[in-house]
Amino acid sequence: MDxxxxxxxxxxxxxxxxxxxxxxxxxxxSWKKNRYFRLLEDGLTIWYKSRWAGRGxxxxxxxxxxxxxxxxxxxxxxxxxxxxxxxxxxxxxxxxRQGNLDLVAESPDEAQxxxxxxxxxxxxxxTMDEKERLDQWVLDWFHKADKNKDGxxxxxxxxxxxxxxxxxxxxxxxxHLFTMLTQRDExxxxxxxYSEDGEKLMLEELxxxxxxxxxxxxxxxxxAQELIExxxxxxxxxxxxxxxxxxxxxxxxxxxxxIFKPEHQDLYQDMSQPLSHYFISSSHNTYLLEDQxxxxxxxxxxxxxxxxxxxxxxxxxxxxxxxxPVVYHGHTLTSKILxxxxxxxxxxxxxRASEFPVILSIENHCSVEQQKVxxxxxxxxxxxxxxxxxxxxxxxxxxxSPQELKGKILLKAKKIGGLEEYLDETCTDEVSDxxxxxxxxxxxxxxxxxxxxxSKAKSKMSRELSDLVVxxxxxxxxxxxxxxxxxxxxxxxxxxxxxxxxLAKEAxxxxxxxxxxxxxxxxxxGLRTDSSNYNPQDMWSMGCQIVALNFQTAGLxxxxxxxxxxxxxxxxxxxxxxxxxxxxxxxxxxxxEEREGYKPLRLSIQVISGQQLPKVNQKEGSIVDPLVRxxxxxxxxxxxxxxxxxxxxNGFNPVWNETLDFTIHTPELALVRFVVEDYDKASRNxxxxxxxxxxxxxxxxxxxxxxxxxxxxxxxxxSLFVNISISxxx
Numbered sequence: 001m002d003x004x005x006x007x008x009x010x011x012x013x014x015x016x017x018x019x020x021x022x023x024x025x026x027x028x029x030s031w032k033k034n035r036y037f038r039l040l041e042d043g044l045t046i047w048y049k050s051r052w053a054g055r056g057x058x059x060x061x062x063x064x065x066x067x068x069x070x071x072x073x074x075x076x077x078x079x080x081x082x083x084x085x086x087x088x089x090x091x092x093x094x095x096x097r098q099g100n101l102d103l104v105a106e107s108p109d110e111a112q113x114x115x116x117x118x119x120x121x122x123x124x125x126x127t128m129d130e131k132e133r134l135d136q137w138v139l140d141w142f143h144k145a146d147k148n149k150d151g152x153x154x155x156x157x158x159x160x161x162x163x164x165x166x167x168x169x170x171x172x173x174x175x176h177l178f179t180m181l182t183q184r185d186e187x188x189x190x191x192x193x194y195s196e197d198g199e200k201l202m203l204e205e206l207x208x209x210x211x212x213x214x215x216x217x218x219x220x221x222x223x224a225q226e227l228i229e230x231x232x233x234x235x236x237x238x239x240x241x242x243x244x245x246x247x248x249x250x251x252x253x254x255x256x257x258x259i260f261k262p263e264h265q266d267l268y269q270d271m272s273q274p275l276s277h278y279f280i281s282s283s284h285n286t287y288l289l290e291d292q293x294x295x296x297x298x299x300x301x302x303x304x305x306x307x308x309x310x311x312x313x314x315x316x317x318x319x320x321x322x323x324x325p326v327v328y329h330g331h332t333l334t335s336k337i338l339x340x341x342x343x344x345x346x347x348x349x350x351x352r353a354s355e356f357p358v359i360l361s362i363e364n365h366c367s368v369e370q371q372k373v374x375x376x377x378x379x380x381x382x383x384x385x386x387x388x389x390x391x392x393x394x395x396x397x398x399x400x401s402p403q404e405l406k407g408k409i410l411l412k413a414k415k416i417g418g419l420e421e422y423l424d425e426t427c428t429d430e431v432s433d434x435x436x437x438x439x440x441x442x443x444x445x446x447x448x449x450x451x452x453x454x455s456k457a458k459s460k461m462s463r464e465l466s467d468l469v470v471x472x473x474x475x476x477x478x479x480x481x482x483x484x485x486x487x488x489x490x491x492x493x494x495x496x497x498x499x500x501x502x503l504a505k506e507a508x509x510x511x512x513x514x515x516x517x518x519x520x521x522x523x524x525x526g527l528r529t530d531s532s533n534y535n536p537q538d539m540w541s542m543g544c545q546i547v548a549l550n551f552q553t554a555g556l557x558x559x560x561x562x563x564x565x566x567x568x569x570x571x572x573x574x575x576x577x578x579x580x581x582x583x584x585x586x587x588x589x590x591x592x593e594e595r596e597g598y599k600p601l602r603l604s605i606q607v608i609s610g611q612q613l614p615k616v617n618q619k620e621g622s623i624v625d626p627l628v629r630x631x632x633x634x635x636x637x638x639x640x641x642x643x644x645x646x647x648x649x650n651g652f653n654p655v656w657n658e659t660l661d662f663t664i665h666t667p668e669l670a671l672v673r674f675v676v677e678d679y680d681k682a683s684r685n686x687x688x689x690x691x692x693x694x695x696x697x698x699x700x701x702x703x704x705x706x707x708x709x710x711x712x713x714x715x716x717x718x719s720l721f722v723n724i725s726i727s728x729x730x
Contacts, residue, residue, distance in 0.1 A: 014043070016117065017114060021105065039117070064098070065093065207220045230251075231243070257704055273575065279545055284551075288552055290531065310551060312358070314363060320336070325366050355407055385409050386408070416466040497525050508589055533549045601728060602664075605662075624688060626654050627646040628720060632695075634669045674707075
């Protein structure tokens with residue numbers, strides 16, 4: 001371990017963890033079992049087993065953990081609060097979609113040791129540099145292969161280690177390979193192209209590399225000096241104003257050397273435009289952790305979505321017992337949670353990932369009496385967070401901006417009348433999303449509904465709940481012509497995926513124009529009972545802002561959502577291109593060449609190599625045969641994909657050196673997805689890792705792409721090394 005590692009192991013909390021503790025693992029009110037937990041010698045692996053069980057045990061890495069919650073801060077621990085006091089309880093929260101681990105210690109001191117100890121270890125893993133991560137990765141594999149735990153590697157263990165690390169080799173190469181664990185020939189070759197003596201890059205040589213290869217232009221000189229200061233490990237080289245191969249490799253593997261423009265990772269966009277001018281990260285059926293028929297409704301689902309930067313959450317409300325409204329997927333076997341608990345969770349987590357407004361989309365199935373209870377909870381729990389008045393007391397001609405609504409929650413629901421007037425009688429002409437789906441979704445109904453059915457669908461609205469709706473009044477969509485002449489900017493309509501696609505096909509430009517003035521929400525078809533998702537890019541290409549996805553379902557569609565909202569400080573708002581903010585725009589996704597300022601670009605990607613790709617098949621002796629596929633998502637003309645050949649039996653340091661070329665017609669809307677798969681000629685390829693980002697956020701030049709798991713979490717040190725060039729088509 002490094003000195004920092006040895007220091008942290010001297011910490012009294014860490015010593016308690018390494019000595020081990022019996023902790024009660026809690027899954028429900030009735031499932032509570034004692035398990036023996038301890039931190040292993042590597043300082044990163046937590047091992048646990050039942051004290052009375054046989055040889056069975058489980059492990060997880062501290063790198064898998066996102067946070068520790070202290071006390072009764074989970075649904076499970078709240079349910080046993082009377083049995084176990086808060087000072088004994090804590091929750092380990094994992095990255096991605098993995099469930100929490102709820103634990104009860106035997107004493108408050110022991111609970112604190114684990115809470116504070118795990119927090120220190122999480123902080124340590126989060127502050128590692130690339131070299132420390134690579135060292136830790138090698139050390140982890142060493143511990144896995146050192147079967148007799150003598151701290152040494154015999155030749156048999158070396159061979160086994162290499163197989164585990166995705167390396168196919170014969171015995172002659174084993175020793176040689178170990179000397180090359182961190183040496184990268186492909187990086188060395190780039191280094192040699194610019195180094196006169198082959199040993200170091202002088203300041204002028206590094207400037208030349210940054211200017212020619214990394215396309216940095218005038219800022220190359222200043223940046224070269226900064227990079228030497230930041231990444232060069234040798235003090236001697238620093239004094240010479242030079243960078244060694246080690247420093248060069250550390251720079252290329254850093255965030256600055258990544259494919260994503262560093263300046264686009266921070267909040268960099270204009271946040272003072274109307275809400276309708278932004279794409280907004282949005283969740284569908286937010287309360288569900290699984291599918292829509294039998295899945296569990298959970299407050300954790302809201303917490304996970306909000307932590308990922310989601311800015312529009314959905315709440316399906318139904319009458320509950322004792323006049324207490326509940327949230328679940330109606331007429332199914334999904335479990336129920338209390339509406340008031342959802343609102344309390346929203347208050348707690350709404351602005352942890354982003355300070356910009358959250359839209360609370362109410363799917364209202366409650367009686368007028370329980371709607372009054374909902375309104376009461378909203379006012380009491382959210383207080384000033386809830387936007388219940390017009391910002392300047394005037395009826396708006398355009399929606400307010402994210403900047404003006406910082407820290408505010410907007411209610412999206414039906415409303416009696418408009419902002420201009422308040423009617424005395426109960427209004428029944430607005431419909432909910434599900435009713436809209438019943439009326440409009442071609443997938444669900446092939447003929448027009450009868451008057452009786454429409455009459456039955458209309459629901460009464462309580463004045464108390466109606467009065468809380470200001471800037472997001474849910475209305476039935478009456479057509480683009482009607483919207484142009486009658487619609488108000490604060491009116492929002494919802495479209496099922498099939499309805500939205502139909503409108504896009506029939507009147508693409510009208511849809512884009514409509515979305516410059518008003519918000520649109522799209523949502524998955526009711527036939528997607530498995531909580532699968534549609535491709536959000538189809539909706540973004542129409543300018544739809546609130547493209548709701550099932551956040552609980554990993555896959556391509558959520559990769560695209562994460563990719564789009566990875567920019568702008570992950571704040572959940574991304575400004576639309578200027579041609580989608582102009583109310584007179586003539587842009588049509590089907591005819592991008594007809595828009596003003598049309599400039600197609602050539603994207604050329606040389607896929608050079610891969611580094612430390614994870615195993616996907618845990619069968620002993622199995623080694624991946626990786627290939628890289630690049631996929632482009634955008635307007636229809638930009639949809640494209642191409643892939644490299646596969647490399648046999650090498651997930652450790654595969655080299656492709658293959659170039660993939662693409663033409664991008666609307667770069668402002670394009671997303672680029674890099675996928676690594678394990679080739680299988682007999683069946684479907686296995687997924688290894690991916691990374692998705694907006695085309696406009698790509699840094700050209702020699703770049704590393706740090707791969708993510710299917711769940712969207714980091715899998716260091718797995719990466720791709722590429723050389724990217726972007727040029728105008730001639």
